[in-house]
Amino acid sequence: MNWLKKSASDTQLTHGDRLWLYIIATIVMLLLVIPTLIVMPMSFSDSQYLEFPPSNWSMRWYYEYFESSKWMRATVTSIQVGTLTMLLATPMGVMAAYALFVSGHRASKLLFAFLITPMIVPVILIAIGVFYSYGRVGLNNTIFGLVLAHAVLAAPLVMIVITSALRNYDLNQERVARSLGATRIKAFFVITLPQIKFSVVTSALLAFLTSFDEVIISIFVSGGSNATLTKHMFAALRDFIDPTIAAISTIMILVSTTLLLATQYISSREK
Amino acid sequence: MSIQSNNLKTESSTALPIHVQDLTKKYGEMFALDSVNLDVKSGEFLTLLGPSGSGKTTLLMAIAGFNRPDSGSIRFGDEEVILKPPHKRDVGMVFQSYALFPHMTVAENIAFPLKLRGVSAAETAERVATALKTVQLDGLGDRDIEQLSGGQKQRVALARAFVFRPRILLMDEPLSALDKKLREQMQIELKHLHEQLGVTTVYVTHDQREALTMSDRIVVINKGQLTQIGTPNDIYNHPANAFVADFIGESTMLPLTHDGSGSLYFEDNLIKTNYKTSDAKEWSLVIRPERLTVVKDGQYDPEKTIVFSGVIREFIFQGETAFAMMSVNDKYTLSFRFGTDASSWQNALKPGDLISLGLNRSDVIVIPGGREL
Incomplete structure (x- = not known):
């Protein structure tokens, strides 16, 4: 038990003194993760119903998912919407973050707060608002409408990530570039952007995930052949519970976790 | 460690005078620049010296084109530049933070302005090499910026600022991040570099000793106004008023008495002066x-x-x-x-x-x- 007597930080605390913290932290982590992980074994069950722990193992629900044209179409829709949301929200968020950061205008803080309200307002309110507005202009059940609504949710994330990247960046570099003969746009693309590129990629992945994981707006706004994976899953849970859901969940967890780990890795490169 | 002279005159360009007229810039109710008039002679090393918030950086940034004054005129030679964006002004600029591009090597940093001007690859390589030699960084062109010491970074920033033969060189407290010894050494080097490039240089600092060491002329600036312009000797030995006397060097100020006939006295001593003593009510001895x-x-x-x-x-x-x-x-x-x-x-x-x-x-x-x- 030598390890318990080693100092845990620059202070005099040893790992032994901190044991209680480690225990609490472990419990908290388990509580956070177990409900997510529990679907994984359930997805490999042979049973007709969701069952934990499964009595027999099989891959049948994965075949069920990959062989169903309904699920596949929904998956393609989700990936399409996620990608388009990413392509729309990333440049928008980067531009807004840059403009507000550089301007230094008194109103820019206020404007920033205003632009990130979609993160604070309950999504259900946005969904209801979007649904009725789209009803007027005929955007319900369209990919374009869903992408717009998802971009509203994703842009604030992009703004937050990019703003914090700009805080660690010396804007004088752009000034120098301009004094050396670069136009403002050129200075941004040649000097600033390469230095915040990892944050831009991170924010783009987060924008994709925001859309890919989103349920509430999708339930209201998407439908028919343009229904997303999450909408179908929600409907399937309500109507008939079979382990296909667990199989899809497992795949989604893997995709999301991979993307999140990727963002963590990428942002650590930038330091 | 002195700057080597290797046909540097060919490295320099025709220097230009700067004429600043009635330049005014307000931030809210405060005058950052209060109708400033200043003529920087061609090829001169001129220092803007003042406490923080005096307006010296605002004036420099106005010359560089990074802030738009409310009124007034800035001319480089005969050319009015007040409406020109920074990238068209052709001024080299050095910042306190160096502002080197960390995603480029030393040589790429220095080549940046040449690339923007469409200089051929062969000439770029040659000019970068000469510039590196000038700032005594021969052979370090392939280094990453992170591998350089503070002093080396400053030299790269300098090389990048003069490699494209700008007509004017602007520096915003370029040495203040260095430790004292290196700073004093770089002051001498900068002075020599300026002598050899012959480019009109405007230098901003709050360090009076740095200003005295390097400048042909010093402009003392306070609350957006130019308080005094003169050679280091003038400024130190003939300060125009209490602010300059106090800000530059150490001093004791004692009040003088004014007799009826216009003579100034300190206690029993008659104090001679070139001033007309009727010009002010109060007079002081520094x-x-x-x-x-x-x-x-x-x-x-x-x-x-x-x-x-x-x-x-x-x-x-x-x-x-x-x-x-x-x-x-x-x-x-x-x-x-x-x-x-x-x-x-x-x-x-x-x-x-x-x-x-x-x-x-x-x-x-x-x-x-x-x-x-």
């Missing part, structure tokens, strides 16, 4: 601490020397000089400085000693106004 010497009774010429007698209150050894304060009849305190060589008997002074200090009449500085100017 005494530089190092101009005072300890005198003994009967060993000075009262025609040439003004003598102050008092008690030593404070005595502080500071290395190359010692600093002491003498109280005169508890009415005012004089600071003085002297060398600390072993033979100096002043080294034996201690608080409580009674001494007399002499000020040569030719070292007398008179300024209009009082301390609270």
